[in-house]
Amino acid sequence: MRVNNQIWKIAQKFQTAEIIDIQTYGNGNINQTFLVTLSSTESFILQRINQQVFSQPKSVIDNMCRVVEHIQAKVTHNLLKRNWQIPNVLLTLEGENHVIDQDNSIWRGISFINDCQCFDTVQNPQHAQEIGYALGLFHTLISDLNIDQLTDTLPGFHITPQYLQHYYQVLAKTQVKSCPEVKYCQDFINQRATQIDILEKAKARRELPLRPIHGDPKVNNIMINCQSGEAIAMIDLDTVKPGLIHYDIGDCLRSLANPLGEETQAWQEVEFNLSLAKAMLAGYLDVARNFLTEYDYFYLYDCIRLIAFELGLRFLSDYLAGNIYFKTNYPEHNLQRALVQFQLAASIEAQATPIRQIIAQLK
Structure with a gap:
C-alpha cells in the first residue's frame, strides 16, 4: 500500500x-x-x-x-x-x-527484530512451550521492576467484576433481542456471576500482588527465530502496566489452547486443548518458577477459567450495546465471538480436575 x-x-x-x-x-x-x-x-x-x-x-x-x-x-x-x-x-x-x-x-x-517470525495460531506443542517460555522469561525479567514507575494506561483492564457491572448497565438500557444464542449467553453469565471476583478478592487480601504485566500475551506477540524455532522476543508492549500475572497467563492460555480460534463459526466444537496448555505451562514454569508463590499456583486454574469467561462477557456486552468497541464484519459477529469464549470456558470447567493435576505435576 x-x-x-x-x-x-x-x-x-x-x-x-x-x-x-x-x-x-x-x-x-x-x-x-x-x-x-x-x-x-x-x-x-x-x-x-x-x-x-x-x-x-x-x-x-x-x-x-x-x-x-x-x-x-x-x-x-x-x-x-x-x-x-x-x-x-x-x-x-x-x-x-x-x-x-x-x-x-x-x-x-x-x-x-530480524530473522524471526510470529504466528497467529499455535503450530504444535513445541511452539506452545516456546510461547510459555517467552512469557515466563518476560515476567521474570520485569518481576523486580517497581510498579510505581509504570502508569496504568488501561484502568479497569481485566477487572472482571467491572465488566459484569458494565454488562448489567447495558442490559438496563437495551431492548435485548430474543434468540436462543443470546439466552444461552445470559444463562451462562447468571450461573457464574457470583464466582467472578475470585482474583480480585485474592488481590484485596494481598495473596496476589500487583506486578508488571505484558497485558496482551497472545500467540502472535511472541517472535520465533526462523532458524532455531526458539522464542526470542515479546513485542507489542503498549499494554505493559501493573496487574496480576494471572491475567497474562490466563489470556495466553485462552488464545493458545483453543485450536479453532476465537473467530470460528463452529462454536459448539470449541475445546480447551490440554496438551497445548500443558506444554505452555511447562515452558512458563521452566523459567518463572523461582519467583512464584504458593498463592500464585493456587489461583492458576481460576485465571485460566476466568479470562475466557471475561472476554465472552465483553463480546456479549458490546453486541448488546450495538458493536461500538470491537471491530465487526457482520451484525452478529460479537455474539458469535461470545459463544466461542463461553464454550471455551465451559470446556475448561469440564476439565478442571486434569488441569489442576497438570499444575500440580509441573509445580
Whole structure:
C-alpha cells in the first residue's frame, strides 16, 4: 500500500539514513503500523498510537521505555540460555521518544527484530512451550521492576467484576433481542456471576500482588527465530502496566489452547486443548518458577477459567450495546465471538480436575 508524504516526513525525523521504502505492516487492529526500509538495508517500525484506545499515548511510550531499559540491564548482567531480543524505542534526531504530527497524533519508532517470525495460531506443542517460555522469561525479567514507575494506561483492564457491572448497565438500557444464542449467553453469565471476583478478592487480601504485566500475551506477540524455532522476543508492549500475572497467563492460555480460534463459526466444537496448555505451562514454569508463590499456583486454574469467561462477557456486552468497541464484519459477529469464549470456558470447567493435576505435576 502506498503511503503519503506526511508519513515519509515523520519517518525521516527518526533517521539520518536515506529511506527507500515504507509499507503498511502487520494485521493489528489498534495502532497504524508501517515498516520503514533504509538504504543501509536496516529497517524500523513506525507506529501511530490509537488515542481512542490509549488516552495517555505519551504514558504508553514512557512505560515501554522503562520496561525496555529494565530488561536491557537485566539481560546485560545475567547469562540467559538464549539471545533474548528487546524492541527498542527509537529517539528522534532531536532526542525525543515520539513525534507529534499536524493532527496532534503521536508517532513512535521501534527497532525491527530480524530473522524471526510470529504466528497467529499455535503450530504444535513445541511452539506452545516456546510461547510459555517467552512469557515466563518476560515476567521474570520485569518481576523486580517497581510498579510505581509504570502508569496504568488501561484502568479497569481485566477487572472482571467491572465488566459484569458494565454488562448489567447495558442490559438496563437495551431492548435485548430474543434468540436462543443470546439466552444461552445470559444463562451462562447468571450461573457464574457470583464466582467472578475470585482474583480480585485474592488481590484485596494481598495473596496476589500487583506486578508488571505484558497485558496482551497472545500467540502472535511472541517472535520465533526462523532458524532455531526458539522464542526470542515479546513485542507489542503498549499494554505493559501493573496487574496480576494471572491475567497474562490466563489470556495466553485462552488464545493458545483453543485450536479453532476465537473467530470460528463452529462454536459448539470449541475445546480447551490440554496438551497445548500443558506444554505452555511447562515452558512458563521452566523459567518463572523461582519467583512464584504458593498463592500464585493456587489461583492458576481460576485465571485460566476466568479470562475466557471475561472476554465472552465483553463480546456479549458490546453486541448488546450495538458493536461500538470491537471491530465487526457482520451484525452478529460479537455474539458469535461470545459463544466461542463461553464454550471455551465451559470446556475448561469440564476439565478442571486434569488441569489442576497438570499444575500440580509441573509445580
